[in-house]
Amino acid sequence: MDISSSPQRRTRRGFIGLAAAVAALPWIDRAVAGSSFDLPPAPGSSPGKAYPLYEAASAAVIPSAGHQSRVALGDSIVRLVRHGIIDRGKVFALRLRTEKMPDELSHVLSDPADAPIRLTRENASSYVDLLWPIGLANRMTGNNASPLFGGSLSGYASTAGWTLGDRDEGSSYFNSVPIVDMTSDQEALAIGVAQSTFRPCCDNSTFFQDCNHGSALLAVLQLGAAQGLDEAELYREALAFNCFWFPDSYIRTALYFKILRRTEWRDVDPKEVMGAQYSAQSAWQQTVQVPLQAIPDLIPEPESGADCGA
Secondary structure: OOOOOOOOOOOOOOOOOHHHHOOOOOOOOOOOOOOOOOOOOOOOOOOOOOOHHHHHHHHHHOOOOOEEOOOOOEOHHHHHHHOOOOOHHHHHHHHOOOOOOOHHHOOOOOOOEOOOOEEOOOOHHHHHHHHHHHHHHEOOHHHHHOOOOOOOHHHOHHHHOOOOOOOOOHHHHOOOEOOOOOOHHHHHHHHHHHHOOEOOOOOOEOOOOOOHHHHHHHHHHHHHHHOOOOHHHHHHHHHHHHHHHOHHHHHHHHHHHHHOOOOOHHHOOHHHHOOHHHHOHHHHHHHHHHHHHOOOOOOOOOOOOOOOOO
16 A cells, blocks of 8 residues: 555555555564455354355355466566575574464475465465565566656555565665566567556555555556467466456456356456456446345354454
C-alpha cells in the first residue's frame, strides 16, 4: 500500500499499516511482518453443516497437490544476495528465532533454483517473501513510468517494508539492479500483463507494486517473460499465484462463476479473472461478494480470531 491519502489508491501514511500489509522473509518474526490477507474458513468451523459447493471450489482453486508453475527462480535470489538487497547476516540472525524455511528453499540464498516452482499452501507465503525483492529491485526501462516514482517512494509497504538488505532504506533498491534479464519485447510483455492484473488487497494493478504481493507478482511476470512464457501463460501463472496468496477471495470468485455464470473454475479466462472487476478489492466486493452474501448456507463462517492471507 502507498502512503498517499487518495481514496483511489486506498493507502495510508507512514508505517501505520505496515504490520498488516508487509510480509518479511519466511524466517522473520510474524509479530512484525504479517503478510496475510485472507484464508479460507478453517475446516470444522461450522459443526454439523456441509458446504459442498464451497469445498469443491476450494479444491479447484487451491488444489492439495499445489500448482506446478512453469516459472523458476533461477539465479535471481543469488543476484539479490550479491547486490546486498538480501543481507545474509540479517537473514540468518532472524532465522535463528523463527520458523524453518521449507526444505526446497534451504539453499536458495547460495545456489540457483532452476526447477520450476511448485506452489503449495505450505510454501505460498515463503514465495511471496522471496519474490518480493525481485519485483522491487529488478531494473526495467518501463519502471521509469511506475506509479511508485515520486515523493512517496520511500513510504510504500513494498519499499519501506523491505528491511533485509544492507541499506537502511528499502526504497533505495527500487529499480536499481539487473536481477531478471529480459529483452525489450519480454519487458513490454511483463509490463503489459502487470498493468492488466490486480490483487484483492487493494485497487492497484500489479505494475503499481505498492505492497509485497504486488512486487512478488510482478517478479513472477518478469521471470516468466524472461523464461519464454507467452501472454496467456503469464495470465495463468498470475491467477494461480494470486489464488494461493488470496485463497478465500478466489474461492468465492469460483463460487460466483459456478453459480451465477454457470462456468467451472477450470473454464474461466485467467485474463478476465485477473482484471479489475474480479481481482481489485472494491470492484470484487460489488461483483462477487455482494451477490454471494445473498445466498444462505453457501460459505462457512470462519473461526473467531482466524488469521488471513498468505
